[in-house]
Amino acid sequence: MAAVIRLFRPSSSPFSLIRRSLSTAAVTEPVKSQTYPQNHLPPAVDPKGRNVQWVFLGCPGVGKGTYASRLSTLLSVPHIATGDLVREELNSGSNLGKQLADIVNQGKLVSDEIIISLLSKRLEAGEGKGESGFILDGFPRTVRQAEILDEVTNIDLVVNLKLPERVLIEKCLGRRICNQCGKNFNVASINVKGENGSPGISMAPLLPPPQCVSKLITRADDTEDVVKERLRIYNDKSQPVEDFYRGQGKLLEFDLPGGIPVSWPKLLEVLNLDEQDEKQSVAA
Numbered sequence: 388m389a390a391v392i393r394l395f396r397p398s399s400s401p402f403s404l405i406r407r408s409l410s411t412a413a414v415t416e417p418v419k420s421q422t423y424p425q426n427h428l429p430p431a432v433d434p435k436g437r438n439v440q441w442v443f444l445g446c447p448g449v450g451k452g453t454y455a456s457r458l459s460t461l462l463s464v465p466h467i468a469t470g471d472l473v474r475e476e477l478n479s480g481s482n483l484g485k486q487l488a489d490i491v492n493q494g495k496l497v498s499d500e501i502i503i504s505l506l507s508k509r510l511e512a513g514e515g516k517g518e519s520g521f522i523l524d525g526f527p528r529t530v531r532q533a534e535i536l537d538e539v540t541n542i543d544l545v546v547n548l549k550l551p552e553r554v555l556i557e558k559c560l561g562r563r564i565c566n567q568c569g570k571n572f573n574v575a576s577i578n579v580k581g582e583n584g585s586p587g588i589s590m591a592p593l594l595p596p597p598q599c600v601s602k603l604i605t606r607a608d609d610t611e612d613v614v615k616e617r618l619r620i621y622n623d624k625s626q627p628v629e630d631f632y633r634g635q636g637k638l639l640e641f642d643l644p645g646g647i648p649v650s651w652p653k654l655l656e657v658l659n660l661d662e663q664d665e666k667q668s669v670a671a
């Protein structure tokens with residue numbers, strides 16, 4: 388609770404908190420507004436010597452975590468998912484966590500002030516460990532959050548992952564997490580026929596290894612009603628964020644063609660990250 392109250396003090400506004408956390412990240416010249424057709428993306432590492440500062444947008448269940456985490460390994464930058472920060476707070480049993488539980492379990496958004504406070508703390512902790520650059524997942528989720536982020540640092544690229552709504556619901560309902568190792572799996576076998584000129588989508592289940600099978604849990608907010616509410620809120624509050632970055636020419640739209648085996652190589656291709664980079668990162 389104290390953290391929330393602190394945010395409303397003028398000397399420690401969300402702006403100053405996040406600005407402090409990002410102070411060593413590039414507050415460099417603004418990135419020129421441009422669109423990113425395939426093959427004209429910024430290089431993975433900025434010529435000025437800093438690591439990438441990317442944002443992943445997309446509806447709940449689209450796979451932001453999966454692809455952001457793979458890219459973070461490839462590019463050696465932290466993958467920071469605000470949903471994970473919220474769940475850590477819920478699991479910590481703190482007063483703030485208790486206060487957030489109802490909001491999250493109903494599929495609603497946590498206030499901008501609270502989410503910025505959690506993100507600032509995570510960035511500060513990373514700064515202490517010498518982290519630089521980031522791939523943000525699940526932030527910003529409101530135009531206000533995007534504006535605050537814009538005031539304190541330069542985002543290089545915003546990847547907007549897309550899947551049809553029917554697939555998103557099936558994916559959320561099939562999602563399982565191992566409560567020991569924390570890895571995400573999916574038991575859904577998705578086979579959605581093409582409609583109105585858009586192609587069909589098939590995704591094989593992503594099954595856990597034997598040691599995780601008895602430890603699988605389902606997120607409390609992955610029930611059908613709550614997923615539908617989260618999608619409604621995404622369309623209402625987060626889609627305007629797409630427009631915000633589209634207006635800045637930073638939005639890369641990516642329609643996922645299927646599961647990881649087909650989507651990952653395609654994503655690397657549109658990001659101009661070739662297979663060689665991937666092999667080096669796997670070998671490292």
Ligand code: AMP
Pocket residue numbers: 447469470471473490491494495496497498499502524525526527528529532608617
């Ligand atoms: P996620 O794992 O990204 O689906 O996030 C889980 C929940 O955490 C969301 O449904 C929200 O309640 C909360 N949350 C995560 N990120 C944000 C954000 N940027 N703004 C507000 N609430 C958030």
